[in-house]
Amino acid sequence: MTDTQKHYPSRMQKVLDYIDEHLDDCLDLDTLSGVAAFSKYHFHRQFMATFNLPLNRYVQLARLKRASYKLAFRQHETITEIAMDAGYAAPDAFARAFRQRVGQPPSNFRTSPDWQRWNTTFTPLHTARNRLMPTLYQPSDVQIRTVPATPVAIMEHRGDPSTIGTTLQRFIAWRRSVGLIPSISSTFNVFHTDPRTTPPEDYRLDLCAGTEQPIVPNDEAIKAGSIPAGRCAVLRVEGGADNLEPAALYLYRDWLPASGEEPRDFPLYCQRITFFPDVAENEAVTELFLPLR
Incomplete structure (x- = not known):
């Protein structure tokens, strides 16, 4: 196995960690390809090939997952605050995106979440994290x-x-x-x-x-x-x-x-x-x- 092959998974894991730690920041192709030290002209294809998920959808799902946790378990945070943290300039834009992915408006999810639909929505994210990049214990x-x-x-x-x-x-x-x-x-x-x-x-x-x-x-x-x-x-x-x-x-x-x-x-x-x-x-x-x- 070449040195490049050995380091490839760790470079992709570095990207996933960076996304987790910078959900409030710009997560565009230039930024994330730089984190991985890959060419930006090929990185989105490399990401898709590795995780079977487009880069922009992965980022959106990561942001919406955090938003869903805040809606369900952090009642002291307002929906407007949660929308802004998820990168949306206006609550109604956040509401549309949330409903499209999760199947409920944020206000409905907060009071009565459909967890089965939630699990279906975030299965691609969980697959990318846990199955395609598993932790190897010693x-x-x-x-x-x-x-x-x-x-x-x-x-x-x-x-x-x-x-x-x-x-x-x-x-x-x-x-x-x-x-x-x-x-x-x-x-x-x-x-x-x-x-x-x-x-x-x-x-x-x-x-x-x-x-x-x-x-x-x-x-x-x-x-x-x-x-x-x-x-x-x-x-x-x-x-x-x-x-x-x-x-x-x-x-x-x-x-x-x-x-x-x-x-x-x-x-x-x-x-x-x-x-x-x-x-x-x-x-x-x-x-x-x-x-x-």
């Missing part, structure tokens, strides 16, 4: 830690994984109402089932906020629970926080058989360290925990 990426018990408040999600966004909206609203915002309360997800092998109606996930406060009766059926103490294999995942499957597969398929370790009787779980859209998507950090005996 045994040295896994640490074994002994973690303390952490009391948590739990909101259960039961049902189709594509509707987790609706449960997450309720969870975020409840956290804010009781002052358990992520800056003072750790955030965990507990994966009771594998979405690849579980019928959608049987899928189970717990959304958890760390707290030692007593859980009072509430309309959201929040209950008290705990992340148990014990040894865990921990894999740090940077970017791609909405798709932890490759990291989980690495832990179970590659790392665990070679490690000589045995899993403990508690599900795989993760801790969300930094969150998209508060940080650029490639800067989101999640730690995945595989409990060990």
Whole structure:
């Protein structure tokens, strides 16, 4: 393999990272071909050949994805502010583009998102990020830690994984109402089932906020629970926080058989360290925990 072939994926990954970090800036052909150190006369074809997605559509989808997260999960930001952040000079231009891609006006999406249509809209973006440019993990990426018990408040999600966004909206609203915002309360997800092998109606996930406060009766059926103490294999995942499957597969398929370790009787779980859209998507950090005996 030539040096050019070896460095080609990293140059394309550099472009994706630059887009994530500069969604508010000019992302034209001249700029992005310069980031990749490719000729601007060929770069758009190279990008299309690599990701099966035109460059301008990739950029638009990246901006609209961030906008959709803000609409659904950042209620304190106005639609006008979100439109400007997405690069639109006027809210109605943003509304037209958003509706064309996502199938709902921004105001409707904010109050009642159609997450199944949302998943369809952003599948090309997720494919480009996660399947065509996968992260390759190494045994040295896994640490074994002994973690303390952490009391948590739990909101259960039961049902189709594509509707987790609706449960997450309720969870975020409840956290804010009781002052358990992520800056003072750790955030965990507990994966009771594998979405690849579980019928959608049987899928189970717990959304958890760390707290030692007593859980009072509430309309959201929040209950008290705990992340148990014990040894865990921990894999740090940077970017791609909405798709932890490759990291989980690495832990179970590659790392665990070679490690000589045995899993403990508690599900795989993760801790969300930094969150998209508060940080650029490639800067989101999640730690995945595989409990060990």
